[in-house]
Amino acid sequence: MLAMDYRGPKRVRVSQKPMPEIKHPEDAIVRVTRSCICGSDLHLYNGNVPDTRVGTTFGHEFIGVVEEIGSEVTKLKVGDHVLVPFNIACGRCHFCKQGLFGNCHESNPMATAVGGIFGYSHTAGGFHGGQAEYVRVPYANVGPTVIPEGMDPDDAVLLTDVVPTGYQAAEMGGIQPGDTVVVFGAGPVGIMAAKCSWLFGAGRVIVIDHVDYRLEFVRNYAQCEAYNFREMEDPVVFIKKTTDWMGADVVIDAVGAEAAGNTMQTITGRKTLMQAGSATALHWAINSVKKGGIVSIVGVYGPTDNLVPIGNVLNKGLTIRANQASVKRLLPRLIEHVQNGILNPKALITHRIPLEEVADGYRLFSAKLDNCIKPVLIPPSARM
């Protein structure tokens, strides 16, 4: 089968790889019909996530048709078209029982800080991902959800990560009616976080980024204010000023480890990896939120050391909430929102790229070429 093949920083290709096999009685093999390149794949692509081994296949946002099931799979049958949450969760450990499906303790031997994630380095379990024709899906009784009849596959594939992550970012903000919410980052997750902030009753939503076409997109899609930090002397002062010098009630970091905007952070965090990614957006979030406010982090940071203004977190009495989205917990509500037309995820998709051209897809997305917001990869077996 064809699959994306990581060869080193900024180098990927499509290779012929062996078909995945059932390795555990709760496994399923899924024939991929759509997979996305996610903003957090770019951290892997750029070589910023430790233990990203050559030869692995990325891709944690995918949907597909069940081809084969293990002996203990009871909730799926061959032929089901399923959307597969990006977290691999057993559904029965201490953390899954709390609804923390992103923190499962039975899906990743390599690290305890994060659960298993499809195609997201050995730090997240060493699983091959869905940027391929076929993929092994562990714990098939727990994660995969049959796509409701009538749902557009393009909507479904975004329910595997982007929509739940954006929604949970807003949820973790504890937004109260009338609150001012600032979102750093106008990538797909930031766009969705801005959109979902309204669902929690935000009174004002402001998005900050540095790419004009993305700002234009989020302004239209999420009906919010959007500003370019390159045009400001200091984004923190800007936010203070525009909130009557108080700061925002809630700030969402939807950027993570590869933030632009601060030379020192760029050198120490992105170029030399002396800390676990550039923490620029996190600095801005902590410093621009109101005292007593809430910072919600869904931007991905690497392990383990960051130069973060933790003193300001203490002095300001902040609440910081952060997590990988627990997709499974949120899916029923989000499917309802998509079906009722409250959310329209597929509008984010700007590029449909054959899997064979995966290298171009990564370059297009990472270099922000051709006004790319969200690329979707279509394997040859899904085009027949």
Next chain:
Amino acid sequence: MEHLKKDYSHIKGWGIDADPQNDPTYPMKPHRTDAEQSGYSWERPTQQPVDVEILHSIERPNISAVFGTASPPSGLSGVIRRFAFKYSENSYLHWLPLILADRVNVVEGIIDDMKHGHVPNIFEEKGYKAEWKHDKVGLLTKFAVAAALVAGVVVLLSKKNEDDYDEDDD
């Protein structure tokens, strides 16, 4: 609450998920039992057979019930990775060697390609075709800067060699 005087009817679903209890509350711990305080108290899933080398964090006593089998450790990068996994996730000695191993692994990947008679097409693997299509100027600038850097280094080195030669002459 000045903002609430505004009309949000143009925003589909405004306030539909507002929850005064979420201030901030998720995840609330469920009613915890003594059993939940005593480590691995849940009924563990069937163990996936360990048929490839799996390195596991020393912050857990075992291998999780399922795991990925992509790219098991091998070669020099494997040696470095095994060293890294002797240290906890709390240690630089875990993460920095892993980053080093990743870089070594890239060279191993190229050697492996060559061994199999495959010369990697770097231009294609880096997706420069897309960049050429959408940002010719950027790509040409990038190549020009790289060429200038290489030329600079070559000039510096050859100058140094010349100086060495002159010194030898004296």
